[in-house]
Amino acid sequence: MEERVKCKSLHSKITSAKEAAGMIKSGMTLGTSGFTPTGYPKAVPEALVKMVEKEEDFKINLYTGASVGQSLDGIFAEAGIISKRMPYQTNNSMRKALNSCDVHYADIHLSHFSQQIRYGFYGKIDVALVEAAQITEEGYIVPTTSIGASPVFCSEAEHIIVEINTKKPLELCGIHDIYQPEDPPNRQPIPLVNPVDRIGKPYIEVDPSKIKAIVITDLEDDPIGFAPVDENSRQIAKNLIGFFEKEVEVGRLPEKLLPLQSGVGSVANAVLKGISDSRFKDLIFYSEVIQDNVLDLLDEGTFKFASGTSLTLSPEGFQRFYQNFDEYRSKVLLRPMEISNNPEVIRRIGSIAMNTAIEADIFGNVNSTHIMGSKMMNGIGGSGDFTRASYLSIFTTPSIAKNGDISSIVPMVSHVDHTEHDVNIIVTEQGLADLRGLSPVQRAEAIIENCAHPDYQKPLEEYLNKAKEGSCHTPHTLGDSLSWHEKFVQTKKMR
Amino acid sequence: MEERVKCKSLHSKITSAKEAAGMIKSGMTLGTSGFTPTGYPKAVPEALVKMVEKEEDFKINLYTGASVGQSLDGIFAEAGIISKRMPYQTNNSMRKALNSCDVHYADIHLSHFSQQIRYGFYGKIDVALVEAAQITEEGYIVPTTSIGASPVFCSEAEHIIVEINTKKPLELCGIHDIYQPEDPPNRQPIPLVNPVDRIGKPYIEVDPSKIKAIVITDLEDDPIGFAPVDENSRQIAKNLIGFFEKEVEVGRLPEKLLPLQSGVGSVANAVLKGISDSRFKDLIFYSEVIQDNVLDLLDEGTFKFASGTSLTLSPEGFQRFYQNFDEYRSKVLLRPMEISNNPEVIRRIGSIAMNTAIEADIFGNVNSTHIMGSKMMNGIGGSGDFTRASYLSIFTTPSIAKNGDISSIVPMVSHVDHTEHDVNIIVTEQGLADLRGLSPVQRAEAIIENCAHPDYQKPLEEYLNKAKEGSCHTPHTLGDSLSWHEKFVQTKKMR
Ligand SMILES: CC(C)(COP(=O)(O)OP(=O)(O)OC[C@H]1O[C@@H](n2cnc3c(N)ncnc32)[C@H](O)[C@@H]1OP(=O)(O)O)[C@@H](O)C(=O)NCCC(=O)NCCS
Ligand SMILES: CC(C)(COP(=O)(O)OP(=O)(O)OC[C@H]1O[C@@H](n2cnc3c(N)ncnc32)[C@H](O)[C@@H]1OP(=O)(O)O)[C@@H](O)C(=O)NCCC(=O)NCCS
Numbered sequence: 001m002e003e004r005v006k007c008k009s010l011h012s013k014i015t016s017a018k019e020a021a022g023m024i025k026s027g028m029t030l031g032t033s034g035f036t037p038t039g040y041p042k043a044v045p046e047a048l049v050k051m052v053e054k055e056e057d058f059k060i061n062l063y064t065g066a067s068v069g070q071s072l073d074g075i076f077a078e079a080g081i082i083s084k085r086m087p088y089q090t091n092n093s094m095r096k097a098l099n100s101c102d103v104h105y106a107d108i109h110l111s112h113f114s115q116q117i118r119y120g121f122y123g124k125i126d127v128a129l130v131e132a133a134q135i136t137e138e139g140y141i142v143p144t145t146s147i148g149a150s151p152v153f154c155s156e157a158e159h160i161i162v163e164i165n166t167k168k169p170l171e172l173c174g175i176h177d178i179y180q181p182e183d184p185p186n187r188q189p190i191p192l193v194n195p196v197d198r199i200g201k202p203y204i205e206v207d208p209s210k211i212k213a214i215v216i217t218d219l220e221d222d223p224i225g226f227a228p229v230d231e232n233s234r235q236i237a238k239n240l241i242g243f244f245e246k247e248v249e250v251g252r253l254p255e256k257l258l259p260l261q262s263g264v265g266s267v268a269n270a271v272l273k274g275i276s277d278s279r280f281k282d283l284i285f286y287s288e289v290i291q292d293n294v295l296d297l298l299d300e301g302t303f304k305f306a307s308g309t310s311l312t313l314s315p316e317g318f319q320r321f322y323q324n325f326d327e328y329r330s331k332v333l334l335r336p337m338e339i340s341n342n343p344e345v346i347r348r349i350g351s352i353a354m355n356t357a358i359e360a361d362i363f364g365n366v367n368s369t370h371i372m373g374s375k376m377m378n379g380i381g382g383s384g385d386f387t388r389a390s391y392l393s394i395f396t397t398p399s400i401a402k403n404g405d406i407s408s409i410v411p412m413v414s415h416v417d418h419t420e421h422d423v424n425i426i427v428t429e430q431g432l433a434d435l436r437g438l439s440p441v442q443r444a445e446a447i448i449e450n451c452a453h454p455d456y457q458k459p460l461e462e463y464l465n466k467a468k469e470g471s472c473h474t475p476h477t478l479g480d481s482l483s484w485h486e487k488f489v490q491t492k493k494m495r
Numbered sequence: 496m497e498e499r500v501k502c503k504s505l506h507s508k509i510t511s512a513k514e515a516a517g518m519i520k521s522g523m524t525l526g527t528s529g530f531t532p533t534g535y536p537k538a539v540p541e542a543l544v545k546m547v548e549k550e551e552d553f554k555i556n557l558y559t560g561a562s563v564g565q566s567l568d569g570i571f572a573e574a575g576i577i578s579k580r581m582p583y584q585t586n587n588s589m590r591k592a593l594n595s596c597d598v599h600y601a602d603i604h605l606s607h608f609s610q611q612i613r614y615g616f617y618g619k620i621d622v623a624l625v626e627a628a629q630i631t632e633e634g635y636i637v638p639t640t641s642i643g644a645s646p647v648f649c650s651e652a653e654h655i656i657v658e659i660n661t662k663k664p665l666e667l668c669g670i671h672d673i674y675q676p677e678d679p680p681n682r683q684p685i686p687l688v689n690p691v692d693r694i695g696k697p698y699i700e701v702d703p704s705k706i707k708a709i710v711i712t713d714l715e716d717d718p719i720g721f722a723p724v725d726e727n728s729r730q731i732a733k734n735l736i737g738f739f740e741k742e743v744e745v746g747r748l749p750e751k752l753l754p755l756q757s758g759v760g761s762v763a764n765a766v767l768k769g770i771s772d773s774r775f776k777d778l779i780f781y782s783e784v785i786q787d788n789v790l791d792l793l794d795e796g797t798f799k800f801a802s803g804t805s806l807t808l809s810p811e812g813f814q815r816f817y818q819n820f821d822e823y824r825s826k827v828l829l830r831p832m833e834i835s836n837n838p839e840v841i842r843r844i845g846s847i848a849m850n851t852a853i854e855a856d857i858f859g860n861v862n863s864t865h866i867m868g869s870k871m872m873n874g875i876g877g878s879g880d881f882t883r884a885s886y887l888s889i890f891t892t893p894s895i896a897k898n899g900d901i902s903s904i905v906p907m908v909s910h911v912d913h914t915e916h917d918v919n920i921i922v923t924e925q926g927l928a929d930l931r932g933l934s935p936v937q938r939a940e941a942i943i944e945n946c947a948h949p950d951y952q953k954p955l956e957e958y959l960n961k962a963k964e965g966s967c968h969t970p971h972t973l974g975d976s977l978s979w980h981e982k983f984v985q986t987k988k989m990r
Contacts, residue, residue: 184845189684350679374967439599472869
């Protein structure tokens with residue numbers, strides 16, 4: 001334990017999960033570590049749920065970095081103890097709870113969230129609950145496999161509870177680079193100029209007197225699932241790589257491209273795999289989530305550096321990571337999500353943002369969050385942060401969903417997360433539409449021709465042609481714009 | 496003339512507008528100065544239109560800073576010689592042309608436009624045509640009353656034509672601060688930390704050998720119209736000031752607020768007037784357009800500094816400006832729109848972004864550009880640049896339009912320019928909705944209660960309640976979502 005809690009004066013704070021959970025009262029706002037199901041606290045949440053099982057009306061607000069695992073989001077949602085949830089989630093039970101409006105969910109750009117906590121927009125943080133690998137001699141906190149919003153929770157919270165997770169090896173110390181900007185009007189330029197730059201400290205500086213409880217645990221994160229790469233996704237990746245090759249040819253991208261960001265999900269996975277099979281080498285990955293396939297890309301030299309805010313590896317991935325830590329140490333860096341997703345940095349380094357759409361419309365608007373305009377899937381996450389500040393913004397999606405009962409290219413998206421002003425490229429397995437500098441009608445023609453599934457091309461053309469009779473900049477026949485979705489809601493088929 | 500064209504070797508380039516216009520050939524892309532109807536070229540456009548009057552199929556692409564006047568946008572659109580137009584316009588004839596799809600208009604965030612020109616996204620700039628007050632000894636160009644995208648046009652164009660406008664006094668020299676960032680991967684932090692900082696040169700550095708023609712002219716810019724401040728707008732301003740006062744009280748804003756940005760139009764005007772009548776003093780204005788009322792605010796000490804990319808003054812305003820130039824010189828600065836609208840800078844300084852919506856929906860999505868989803872009004876301009884990077888993003892709109900036949904608060908906006916993720920505050924004459932941290936249903940309740948016109952509150956509640964039966968995160972009944980707009984298109988009444 002001496003090795004894990006180096007600050008002697010804090011030894012007296014070591015306590016049970018139950019004791020620590022007792023500090024969390026109804027009405028409080030809890031800010032936890034965690035970004036993707038890794039690096040989030042598990043022992044205290046479990047104890048809390050047990051403790052309040054029979055309490056009626058126990059409700060807290062849960063703020064995190066981004067998504068967290070079943071043993072936090074899941075059990076809290078199932079216990080019905082969450083009032084407000086921010087800023088992102090991917091958990092089944094949580095999704096159910098927020099879609100039935102039992103939980104008030106605010107879906108917020110990840111890069112905005114940390115600063116808006118500091119600005120006081122979301123109220124006071126009563127308790128920061130963070131998983132740590134170590135507490136330093138000074139009483140500072142070394143996070144584990146993700147950073148997310150932990151720095152701001154620790155600086156803003158009244159009390160801090162630390163879960164020391166002994167399953168997370170001490171080798172993690174040194175992989176973090178923690179920097180928190182000042183707030184306006186005193187903010188200085190963020191000194192990150194090259195994605196490999198270290199600009200902060202390897203720990204979260206906190207006032208040690210705020211640490212009220214330290215819980216020792218060895219609970220594992222939820223195992224990470226991997227979506228298999230299917231033929232459609234492979235083809236999407238191929239179309240995208242072909243595009244990169246052409247951009248290099250005409251001189252709009254350098255041979256080593258520009259720092260890549262990659263979204264989450266099955267298509268995003270396939271795209272990374274596609275890059276691995278391409279001629280590109282020595283690339284920089286500046287993104288959020290470092291998955292197993294990023295290790296592959298680092299090993300083979302396709303990537304020479306990877307910066308993120310979370311290590312989202314499989315058990316085998318972690319084993320590999322820790323065993324070769326000396327090598328990865330110089331190639332992998334974790335940052336707070338306020339930095340990994342910071343538009344100042346993203347615009348400066350010139351990211352290539354690659355994110356997945358649920359659906360796109362013929363005019364280039366993208367829906368990343370809502371099924372049929374109403375049901376929340378996950379949230380916008382960092383996709384807006386990267387898209388809007390990127391050098392080049394790309395959205396991928398299979399052209400159809402649900403075996404073709406849904407066209408992912410529609411006359412009008414049922415919810416807009418990324419506007420026509422922000423979407424440069426749309427790629428499906430059918431092809432790629434380069435929307436840069438096109439008017440709405442030109443965009444529609446390009447998207448229908450290159451991206452729509454053959455079964456839906458004609459109906460889309462018909463929609464466009466009919467709408468064009470109205471003679472307008474963005475031709476729409478409002479009575480029909482959402483009729484495809486409407487039809488699906490009623491018949492489970494868009495056709 | 497010696498005073499205006501100080502570079503002797505360029506005197507041989509002085510020529511007639513007709514001669515200069517002859518250098519512009521069909522198929523070319525023209526990048527001109529101008530941002531709002533001020534500082535745009537007028538002599539060469541006039542000559543060009545005369546020259547090609549009888550030519551069939553003469554078409555050029557017109558790229559500008561933002562909107563320009565009738566004597567450029569208007570006459571080009573009326574002559575039918577524009578193929579592509581970017582990135583913003585406000586001209587009647589141009590609006591007609593693009594809404595009939597005779598002109599391909601791409602509506603682009605102003606801060607993106609300059610860098611994307613450099614990135615080569617919009618093709619080659621054949622000719623930069625810029626209005627200037629002076630050419631320096633080195634052959635550098637001193638702009639006049641706006642900067643917009645002139646620096647990038649000059650650096651990227653093959654040829655440059657300069658219109659020296661003798662109606663623009665030499666006093667303008669020194670008011671410009673021109674800085675162009677490097678492109679990724681070599682971009683450095685933009686060194687602007689305080690809105691008053693000078694970071695560049697008072698002229699556009701160009702390769703003088705690219706200057707192929709210099710035309711001397713004394714043509715005036717179109718006179719600027721001012722919308723009168725009506726009672727509704729006054730009330731919107733009042734609601735907003737009350738909100739600022741409360742934010743200061745609870746410590747979320749400093750007493751001197753944070754740098755203000757203000758959009759364009761009649762409501763925006765009223766808001767500035769409202770600030771003048773408030774208790775706030777010594778504020779910083781970091782925006783795009785400096786209008787007469789900004790001079791008022793500077794004179795009375797409400798503002799202590801104003802940074803923009805264009806001086807959009809009335810003839811009396813200009814007279815006043817030039818007469819008191821010694822005083823204004825230290826208080827007013829013009830920057831390229833790539834800097835005035837730069838999200839890196841805006842986020843760093845913590846702007847309060849105040850823009851006008853055409854309509855907003857109950858979930859907080861904002862439409863700034865499209866009438867009934869189809870007809871382009873102006874464009875997104877800089878509203879997205881500021882909104883997304885701001886400390887606090889505010890949208891104002893009267894709750895109704897067309898004498899109440901239209902509700903500006905609707906179930907679903909017919910076009911999205913600013914998503915629910917980006918809109919903090921909505922203000923109408925009815926009141927103010929603070930959307931920070933609210934779930935969609937909570938937002939809907941706040942907007943209906945505080946912002947909707949009494950005549951439309953009930954129908955909005957009915958929409959929400961019916962949609963809520965579907966039990967979803969963002970309740971919508973897709974068959975009804977756009978029915979208000981549909982009804983208006985058919986009957987000219989939403990009710
Ligand atoms: C958009 C997103 C959900 C796609 O993820 P994915 O794993 O590639 O998507 P899938 O193809 O598995 O589709 C997910 C589900 O949506 C359904 N779906 C896909 N397209 C659809 C459409 N157009 N309409 C309705 N449903 C659709 C799929 O059928 C699937 O449903 P199921 O869960 O019932 O099987 C995911 O990328 C996301 O949450 N993005 C937003 C956040 C983000 O971009 N983060 C990255 C930067 S941080
Ligand atoms: C949105 C915008 C058009 C409002 O301007 P404004 O002068 O305050 O608006 P007005 O109240 O005069 O309305 C303009 C027109 O739209 C109409 N209108 C207003 N609300 C409407 C609505 N909800 N539905 C349909 N029409 C509407 C008005 O009736 C008026 O029509 P008219 O021209 O036929 O008289 C203007 O601010 C704009 O172009 N914004 C986008 C760019 C921007 O924000 N730039 C600022 C940062 S650079």
